[in-house]
Amino acid sequence: MEELNQLILQRREKLLKLQEMGINPYPYEFSRTHSSADILADFEKLQEKEVAVAGRIMSNRLMGKAAFFHIQDMPGKIQIYLKKDEVGEKTFEVYKLLDMGDIVGVNGKVFKTHTGEITIYCQKLELLSKSLRPLPIVKEKVEEGKKIVYDPFSDKELRYRQRYVDLLVNPEVREVFIKRTRIISAMRQFLNQYDFLEVQTPILQPLYGGAAARPFVTHHNALDMKLYLRIADELYLKRLIVGGFDGVYEFGNDFRNEGIDRFHNPEFTQMELYVAYKDYHWMMEFTEQLISRAAQEVLKTTRIKYQGQEIDLAPPWRRLPLFEGIKKFTGRDLAGLDENKLRREAENLGVSVEDSWGGGKIIDEIFGEFVESKLIQPTFITDYPLEMSPLAKKHRQNPQLVERFEPIIAGKEIGNAFSELNDPIDQRERFEGQMELRAKGDEEAQVLDEDFIRALEHGMPPTAGLGIGIDRLVMLLTDSPSIRDVIFFPHMRPEQSNL
RNA sequence: GGGCCAGUAGCUCAGGUGGUAGAGCAGCGGCCUUUUAAGCCGUUGGUCGGAGGUUCGAUUCCUCCCUGGCUCACCA
DSSP: OOOOOHHHHHHHHHHHHHHHTTOOSSOSOOOOSOOHHHHHHTHHHHBTOEEEEEEEEEEEEEETTEEEEEEEOSSOEEEEEEEHHHHOHHHHHHHHTOOTTOEEEEEEEEEEOTTOOEEEEEEEEEEEEOOOSOOOOOEEEEETTEEEEESOOOOHHHHHHTHHHHHHHOHHHHHHHHHHHHHHHHHHHHHHHTTOEEOOOOSEESSOOSSSSOOOEEEETTTTEEEEEOSOSHHHHHHHHHTTOSEEEEEEEEEOOSOOBTTBOSEEEEEEEEEETOOHHHHHHHHHHHHHHHHHHHHSOSEEEETTEEEEOOSOOEEEEHHHHHHHHHSOOOTTOOHHHHHHHHHHHTOOOOTTOOHHHHHHHHHHHHTGGGOOSOEEEEEEEGGGOTTBOBOSSOTTEEEEEEEEETTEEOEEEEEBOOOHHHHHHHHHHHHHHHHTTOTTSOOOOHHHHHHHHTOOOOEEEEEEEHHHHHHHHHTOSSGGGSSSSOOOOOOOSOO
16 A cells, blocks of 8 residues: 555544534435536526525635635536525534535525625535545636636646546536437437347457457357457448348447557447448438437537538548549559559659558558548548458449548548449458458458358348448547547556556 | 657646746635626745766757657558
């Protein structure tokens, strides 16, 4: 055990004193009648009425025999006025043993102070939970309608590691996560209107697939077998389309064993959707509806600002075939070039390529370098090279391409979709192509899944599929610069110091 | 993995061309019964991220390491 510092010791002493006074510092329940927001919103009706509120003490101003403090509950804060004459000697003594961060219940009457702040005139004060650690003290002042914050709790490492503290003292963080939930709800609601079925598929998988990525590996003791954490839901959801569901979707976490940065967390959330009898053209229209409506629902507008860039999510979004995009931004037409020629083009453009890369990878690299970051307004990049997309159906006009699109917004892809490959013979060949890449050392090439092919052999209807990176979408809609700002507990290296 | 930056009190930060540190807020003690970044007086609190080196002496200089941020690479 670490030596307790002074502040913690003082709080423990207060805890003991309270217990000696017969106070249970951790009682079992408290009946609330209102939230802080209810009272602020309904002051006219509630004035002079008795209310019961509960929350955490977030400010404290003791003035001899009276005191003001704010308590914070989920929607916000409300001020409490406590007077010794009103609550009596003992309660006032209890109050003096409370600290910032303690959770209390207050019964009292609603009134307005001389300075006009809606306040509860405390008649009964009850300790609901004693806090033993000091909270960062953030003070704020409102001046000319603007909120000035003093000493904000701003150390990013501490904020990510101790999100509970971050959430308590930085209200805008809470707002981001509430929006995150609302965005997902709005999407779900939209999907359900189409009678798509929300499902759950395995996270622990004997074979992983559906994306190009390295997996996390784990072990099942009883079966003594290797299991992988899924990198995508795709192959299982398509089995469900084979099984006769016309539309299925899943919100779930995928796990990819890769580096961590502003756009990548090893564990992230995806929504995948598969719809029978539709193709990628239909899916593009669906996607722009899905995203723009979620924005409309949650933000009440489709015009958003992301890191200073004005973006309009209202449909229709631009459609731009991949090769046209490259041509537009580099002046080079790469369509139909073989691998050697592509390699030369890459060199001319100053893009470094590795020997092991195939043509598709080189094209992707050039696209990433010259095109992607320029696409600020929502754009569907369509029609990718065949070898980059082993699960997508060949383009109906050009067998070198597949019917695939990625929605790109603010220079980042937020999803991936195709007309799904449902020809089992073609699918087997594509998997075999992947296995060859794997043999050449491409660790991200996909693995042959015999059972998936067996499923396709039973017949899968023409199907359109879509994956949306929920974290990136939330970043976009909440103007968050880092994926860590939209994941409650982003992955961090273990901390070394004692707690 | 490379580059740049950062790590000093619970929080936000100063400081030091080497003599073991300061402020504000919080805390503690006192005054104060409508305050609001409450105020006034007093005051506690730190292995200056870690280890090693140079030195009479290191928080400061050097080396290595840890953690984080940004960025490039890798990667959807």
